[in-house]
Amino acid sequence: MNLLNLRLGTNDLDKSRAFYDATFGALGLPPSSMPAEYPIIMYKIPGGPNFAVGPARDGQPATHANGGTILFAADSDEQVSAWYEAGMANGGTCEGKPEPKPQTGGKFGAYLRDPDGNKLAVYHGLNIG
Numbered sequence: 001m002n003l004l005n006l007r008l009g010t011n012d013l014d015k016s017r018a019f020y021d022a023t024f025g026a027l028g029l030p031p032s033s034m035p036a037e038y039p040i041i042m043y044k045i046p047g048g049p050n051f052a053v054g055p056a057r058d059g060q061p062a063t064h065a066n067g068g069t070i071l072f073a074a075d076s077d078e079q080v081s082a083w084y085e086a087g088m089a090n091g092g093t094c095e096g097k098p099e100p101k102p103q104t105g106g107k108f109g110a111y112l113r114d115p116d117g118n119k120l121a122v123y124h125g126l127n128i129g
Contacts, residue, residue, distance in 0.1 A: 004049050005052060008052075008070075009055065009064075009116065010054060010114075010115070011055070011062050013039070013054065015115040016041060019091050019092060019115050020114070022087065027072065027083055039054055040053060040054030041053050041054070064113070068119060069121055070118070070121070072121070073126070074124045077098070079124065080098050080109060080110050080123065081098040081110070083122045084110040084122070087114070088112070093113045095113055104126055
């Protein structure tokens, strides 16, 4: 079975677009090509699922998952740091600065929350599976 799409909620699509265009750009992905009038933004993750962000479908405010973290892969330690800096400059909050993380045997990683509080991480050299 393959995961086709991963979607997070947002309460401010413009802030989310700025955050994800910047952070995914630091990882080498192009900005979202979804037109501004569309109710979601979407990114194609090479070798992975589509990643979408949009308002909650039930019309209620979007909230983040307590205990949930979405991890992305970087090609270098420098890319991890660039992702973190791009996120911090675009409304993200720190959950763990770029550094070797003891919980992964010293792999280089960083953690952020996006403008809606969703927890994200990027690692270089972390192989899961």
